[in-house]
Amino acid sequence: MPDFEEIASTDEFGSLDRLEVFVDDIPVLLIRLNDQYLAIEDVCTHDGQPLTAGCIENGEIICPRHGARFDLLTGNALCMPATKPIQTFEIKVKDSKIFARPRD
Template structure:
Protein backbone atom coordinates (compact mmCIF):
# COMPACT_ATOMS: atom_id res chain seq x y z
CA UNK A 1 0.00 0.00 0.00
CA UNK A 2 1.48 3.34 -1.04
CA UNK A 3 1.01 6.38 1.17
CA UNK A 4 1.33 9.94 -0.13
CA UNK A 5 2.02 13.01 2.03
CA UNK A 6 -1.19 15.02 2.30
CA UNK A 7 -0.41 17.89 4.68
CA UNK A 8 1.19 18.76 8.01
CA UNK A 9 -0.80 17.32 10.91
CA UNK A 10 -0.83 20.80 12.49
CA UNK A 11 -2.98 22.08 9.59
CA UNK A 12 -5.88 19.74 10.47
CA UNK A 13 -8.09 21.58 12.97
CA UNK A 14 -9.30 19.81 16.11
CA UNK A 15 -12.78 18.43 15.37
CA UNK A 16 -12.53 19.83 11.86
CA UNK A 17 -11.35 19.06 8.35
CA UNK A 18 -9.01 20.30 5.68
CA UNK A 19 -9.37 19.65 1.97
CA UNK A 20 -6.33 18.51 -0.04
CA UNK A 21 -5.73 17.03 -3.46
CA UNK A 22 -3.79 13.79 -3.79
CA UNK A 23 -2.91 12.55 -7.25
CA UNK A 24 -5.89 14.44 -8.69
CA UNK A 25 -8.33 13.14 -6.06
CA UNK A 26 -10.00 15.60 -3.65
CA UNK A 27 -9.56 14.29 -0.09
CA UNK A 28 -10.93 15.55 3.23
CA UNK A 29 -8.55 14.96 6.14
CA UNK A 30 -10.71 14.95 9.28
CA UNK A 31 -9.92 15.06 13.00
CA UNK A 32 -12.61 13.91 15.39
CA UNK A 33 -11.38 13.77 18.97
CA UNK A 34 -8.13 11.79 18.90
CA UNK A 35 -9.02 10.03 15.62
CA UNK A 36 -7.92 10.92 12.11
CA UNK A 37 -9.83 9.99 8.94
CA UNK A 38 -9.53 10.52 5.20
CA UNK A 39 -12.44 10.40 2.77
CA UNK A 40 -13.38 11.71 -0.64
CA UNK A 41 -13.99 15.44 -0.28
CA UNK A 42 -16.93 15.58 -2.72
CA UNK A 43 -20.47 14.99 -1.44
CA UNK A 44 -22.11 12.14 -3.33
CA UNK A 45 -25.38 14.09 -3.47
CA UNK A 46 -24.50 17.65 -4.46
CA UNK A 47 -20.84 17.55 -5.51
CA UNK A 48 -19.64 20.19 -3.03
CA UNK A 49 -16.65 20.05 -0.68
CA UNK A 50 -17.32 18.04 2.48
CA UNK A 51 -14.25 19.49 4.20
CA UNK A 52 -16.18 22.75 4.58
CA UNK A 53 -18.82 21.01 6.72
CA UNK A 54 -19.21 20.38 10.43
CA UNK A 55 -17.77 17.36 12.27
CA UNK A 56 -19.87 15.76 15.02
CA UNK A 57 -20.91 12.35 16.37
CA UNK A 58 -18.45 10.52 14.11
CA UNK A 59 -19.81 12.15 10.95
CA UNK A 60 -19.05 14.98 8.55
CA UNK A 61 -22.02 17.08 7.45
CA UNK A 62 -22.34 18.50 3.95
CA UNK A 63 -22.86 22.23 4.35
CA UNK A 64 -25.23 22.52 1.38
CA UNK A 65 -28.10 20.11 2.09
CA UNK A 66 -27.17 18.57 5.46
CA UNK A 67 -26.33 15.00 4.45
CA UNK A 68 -23.99 13.38 6.97
CA UNK A 69 -21.39 10.71 6.21
CA UNK A 70 -19.89 8.22 8.66
CA UNK A 71 -16.19 9.04 9.01
CA UNK A 72 -15.22 5.35 9.24
CA UNK A 73 -17.28 3.92 6.38
CA UNK A 74 -18.22 6.89 4.17
CA UNK A 75 -21.86 5.76 4.24
CA UNK A 76 -24.55 8.44 4.44
CA UNK A 77 -26.38 8.51 7.77
CA UNK A 78 -29.29 10.67 6.59
CA UNK A 79 -30.83 12.00 3.35
CA UNK A 80 -30.70 13.49 0.86
CA UNK A 81 -27.46 11.57 0.06
CA UNK A 82 -27.97 7.87 -0.65
CA UNK A 83 -24.52 6.92 -2.00
CA UNK A 84 -21.37 6.59 0.14
CA UNK A 85 -18.13 8.48 -0.39
CA UNK A 86 -14.82 6.64 -0.59
CA UNK A 87 -12.70 6.33 2.56
CA UNK A 88 -8.93 6.00 2.61
CA UNK A 89 -6.23 4.70 4.94
CA UNK A 90 -4.50 7.50 6.83
CA UNK A 91 -1.48 7.71 9.13
CA UNK A 92 0.73 10.32 10.79
CA UNK A 93 4.52 10.15 10.52
CA UNK A 94 7.04 12.79 11.59
CA UNK A 95 4.32 15.42 11.97
CA UNK A 96 2.79 14.90 8.53
CA UNK A 97 -0.44 13.21 7.43
CA UNK A 98 -0.14 10.48 4.81
CA UNK A 99 -3.03 8.96 2.83
CA UNK A 100 -3.27 5.81 0.74
CA UNK A 101 -5.78 6.00 -2.10
CA UNK A 102 -5.38 2.27 -2.74
CA UNK A 103 -7.92 -0.34 -1.66
CA UNK A 104 -7.41 -2.83 1.16
CA UNK A 105 -7.91 -5.76 -1.22
Protein backbone atom coordinates in the same frame (compact mmCIF):
# COMPACT_ATOMS: atom_id res chain seq x y z
CA MET B 1 4.94 2.80 3.09
CA PRO B 2 3.81 1.42 -0.25
CA ASP B 3 0.96 3.21 -1.99
CA PHE B 4 0.81 5.94 0.68
CA GLU B 5 1.19 9.57 -0.38
CA GLU B 6 2.39 12.32 1.96
CA ILE B 7 -0.45 14.84 2.16
CA ALA B 8 0.19 17.09 5.17
CA SER B 9 1.97 17.60 8.46
CA THR B 10 0.38 17.57 11.88
CA ASP B 11 1.90 21.03 12.37
CA GLU B 12 -0.31 22.45 9.60
CA PHE B 13 -3.46 22.00 11.70
CA GLY B 14 -2.70 24.53 14.42
CA SER B 15 -6.16 25.23 15.90
CA LEU B 16 -7.98 23.91 12.80
CA ASP B 17 -9.91 20.64 12.80
CA ARG B 18 -9.67 20.09 9.03
CA LEU B 19 -7.47 20.72 6.01
CA GLU B 20 -8.21 20.59 2.30
CA VAL B 21 -5.65 18.36 0.55
CA PHE B 22 -5.35 16.11 -2.50
CA VAL B 23 -4.68 12.37 -2.76
CA ASP B 24 -3.99 11.15 -6.30
CA ASP B 25 -5.61 14.36 -7.63
CA ILE B 26 -8.79 13.68 -5.60
CA PRO B 27 -9.98 16.55 -3.37
CA VAL B 28 -9.83 15.26 0.19
CA LEU B 29 -10.90 16.65 3.53
CA LEU B 30 -8.35 15.68 6.20
CA ILE B 31 -10.01 15.83 9.61
CA ARG B 32 -8.48 15.85 13.08
CA LEU B 33 -10.97 14.35 15.51
CA ASN B 34 -9.46 14.32 19.02
CA ASP B 35 -6.14 12.49 18.48
CA GLN B 36 -7.27 10.70 15.32
CA TYR B 37 -6.85 11.74 11.69
CA LEU B 38 -9.52 10.78 9.15
CA ALA B 39 -9.78 11.53 5.44
CA ILE B 40 -12.81 11.58 3.16
CA GLU B 41 -13.40 12.65 -0.40
CA ASP B 42 -14.45 16.29 -0.26
CA VAL B 43 -17.49 15.87 -2.52
CA CYS B 44 -21.08 15.14 -1.54
CA THR B 45 -22.42 12.22 -3.57
CA HIS B 46 -25.83 13.89 -3.72
CA ASP B 47 -24.92 17.00 -5.71
CA GLY B 48 -21.14 17.07 -6.11
CA GLN B 49 -20.60 20.05 -3.82
CA PRO B 50 -17.72 20.20 -1.29
CA LEU B 51 -18.23 18.98 2.26
CA THR B 52 -15.50 21.33 3.50
CA ALA B 53 -17.73 23.59 5.60
CA GLY B 54 -19.93 20.77 6.92
CA CYS B 55 -20.52 20.37 10.64
CA ILE B 56 -18.91 17.36 12.28
CA GLU B 57 -21.03 15.62 14.92
CA ASN B 58 -20.86 12.15 16.44
CA GLY B 59 -18.39 10.82 13.87
CA GLU B 60 -20.43 12.17 10.95
CA ILE B 61 -20.09 15.08 8.56
CA ILE B 62 -23.20 16.95 7.48
CA CYS B 63 -23.32 18.41 3.97
CA PRO B 64 -23.80 22.17 4.33
CA ARG B 65 -26.11 22.38 1.30
CA HIS B 66 -28.84 19.80 1.80
CA GLY B 67 -28.08 18.05 5.10
CA ALA B 68 -26.91 14.66 3.84
CA ARG B 69 -24.85 12.88 6.50
CA PHE B 70 -21.83 10.65 5.97
CA ASP B 71 -19.99 8.38 8.41
CA LEU B 72 -16.38 9.62 8.68
CA LEU B 73 -14.95 6.11 9.13
CA THR B 74 -16.86 4.16 6.49
CA GLY B 75 -18.02 6.92 4.14
CA ASN B 76 -21.54 5.47 4.20
CA ALA B 77 -24.41 7.81 3.40
CA LEU B 78 -26.56 7.93 6.52
CA CYS B 79 -29.57 9.90 5.34
CA MET B 80 -31.26 11.42 2.32
CA PRO B 81 -30.75 13.09 0.01
CA ALA B 82 -27.45 11.16 -0.41
CA THR B 83 -27.72 7.46 -1.19
CA LYS B 84 -24.14 6.65 -2.25
CA PRO B 85 -21.10 6.56 0.05
CA ILE B 86 -18.12 8.89 -0.18
CA GLN B 87 -14.57 7.59 -0.66
CA THR B 88 -12.53 7.21 2.53
CA PHE B 89 -8.77 7.03 2.90
CA GLU B 90 -6.43 5.06 5.12
CA ILE B 91 -4.19 7.36 7.17
CA LYS B 92 -0.78 6.81 8.74
CA VAL B 93 1.19 9.35 10.77
CA LYS B 94 4.95 9.12 11.06
CA ASP B 95 7.26 11.78 12.48
CA SER B 96 4.49 14.42 12.26
CA LYS B 97 3.96 13.64 8.55
CA ILE B 98 0.52 12.46 7.47
CA PHE B 99 0.23 9.89 4.70
CA ALA B 100 -2.90 8.62 2.93
CA ARG B 101 -4.08 6.10 0.39
CA PRO B 102 -7.56 5.24 -0.90
CA ARG B 103 -9.34 2.40 0.87
CA ASP B 104 -10.33 -0.54 -1.29
